[in-house]
Structures are given as structure tokens and as C-alpha cells.
Amino acid sequence: MTSHKLNEPSVAGQSVTGQCYCGTVRFAITDFQPQLMTCHCTICQRVSAADCVSYGHSPKQNFSWLQGLQQLNYLQTSEDTQRPFCCNCGSQMPIIYEPANQVFVPAALLDEVDGFKVIGHCFVRSKKPWLQLPDDETQYEAFPG
Ligand SMILES: [Zn+2]
Numbered sequence: 001m002t003s004h005k006l007n008e009p010s011v012a013g014q015s016v017t018g019q020c021y022c023g024t025v026r027f028a029i030t031d032f033q034p035q036l037m038t039c040h041c042t043i044c045q046r047v048s049a050a051d052c053v054s055y056g057h058s059p060k061q062n063f064s065w066l067q068g069l070q071q072l073n074y075l076q077t078s079e080d081t082q083r084p085f086c087c088n089c090g091s092q093m094p095i096i097y098e099p100a101n102q103v104f105v106p107a108a109l110l111d112e113v114d115g116f117k118v119i120g121h122c123f124v125r126s127k128k129p130w131l132q133l134p135d136d137e138t139q140y141e142a143f144p145g
Contacts, residue, residue, distance in 0.1 A: 017066070018109035020091035025068030027094060029058045029105065034116040036107050037144070038137075041123035043077050047085075048092050048106075051128045054118055055095075055104045063094065063103040120144065 013031035020026075036054040044053045065072075068086065072093065075083045084093040095104040107113055120138040121127070133139060 017111050018094075018105065019111070020068070020086035020089050020093060020109070022086065022089035022091075024071045024088045025086045025091070025093055026066040027109075028064050028066055029103075030062045032056060032058055032062070032105070034113075035119045036116055038118050038121045039123055040121060040125075040127040040131075042126050044123075045126070045128070047075065047077070047083060051131055052121075053092075054107045056107055056110075056116070058103050058105060060096065060101045060103055063105075 013033050015028065015030050016032045017026065017028045033056060036056050038052050038054040040052045045051065071087050072084045073087050075085060077083050080099045081095060081097055083095050085091060086093060091109070092106060093109070094106065097104060107116055110116075118137055120140065121133055122140045122143055124133070124139045125141045127133070138144075
């Protein structure tokens with residue numbers, strides 16, 4: 001049986017850029033892996049007004065804000081987690097998770113997502129009942145680990 005872990009080394013990464021809805025805030029990531037984890041936790045659902053959110057992840061040092069930093073406000077959703085959002089349009093922006101030195105990037109913000117793929121689902125314990133998950137995508141009750 002194969003299982004995909006969040007930190008599993010994989011194919012070569014690529015440079016990507018992304019932005020909020022209005023374009024005020026832009027960011028770039030180098031060596032970004034195209035494997036995504038879809039989060040079904042209640043925080044992601046509510047702050048994004050979405051059934052779930054698919055994230056890629058990156059070491060913090062590969063992530064940079066290109067513009068609009070002064071337009072960001074920060075929602076603290078746990079002791080360790082800051083969720084930035086654009087003050088102009090309200091888009092949720094990449095999440096900076098300090099303890100793991102990681103940035104979690106909603107793939108919906110990216111400019112190019114050719115070849116990107118969801119490999120797993122976390123917090124499926126709060127998955128919305130109308131969603132059907134494909135059998136080949138690993139499911140985790142909470143955070144993989
Ligand atoms: Zn915006």
C-alpha cells in the first residue's frame with residue numbers, strides 16, 4: 001500500500017506566482033512542489049467560505065511577497081498560525097506556519113496550476129457530506145503526521 005506524506009520528496013519544483021482577487025497582493029515561490037493537500041477543517045471552511053481548500057506547501061525561505069504587503073491584515077487562528085488576508089478584497093492569502101517554518105499556499109491563488117494534483121485530504125472528520133472523495137487520494141482524520 002502506498003501512502004503520500006506531506007513532506008515526501010517528489011518531482012522537481014517550479015517557480016510560481018499568485019495573487020489575491022483584486023491583484024493588490026502578489027507573491028512568488030521558488031521550487032514549489034505541485035502536490036496538493038486538500039483541507040476540510042472548519043477554520044478553512046469558514047474563513048474561505050468554501051467546502052474545502054487545496055494547499056501546496058513550501059519552506060518559508062522559498063516564499064516572498066512581491067507587492068501589497070501593507071494591505072495585508074492577519075487573522076490569528078491558533079497560537080502558531082497567522083492567516084493573512086487582503087484588506088481590499090478579502091482574499092485569504094498563504095498561511096505562515098512558524099513552528100514548521102512552512103508556508104501553506106492555497107492553490108486557487110496561483111497564476112498557473114498545470115500539472116498540479118491533489119494527493120490527499122486532511123481533517124476529513126469535518127468533510128462536508130455532499131463531497132465525494134476519489135479512492136486514490138489518501139484521507140487523514142486530522143493533520144497528516
Ligand atoms: Zn485583494
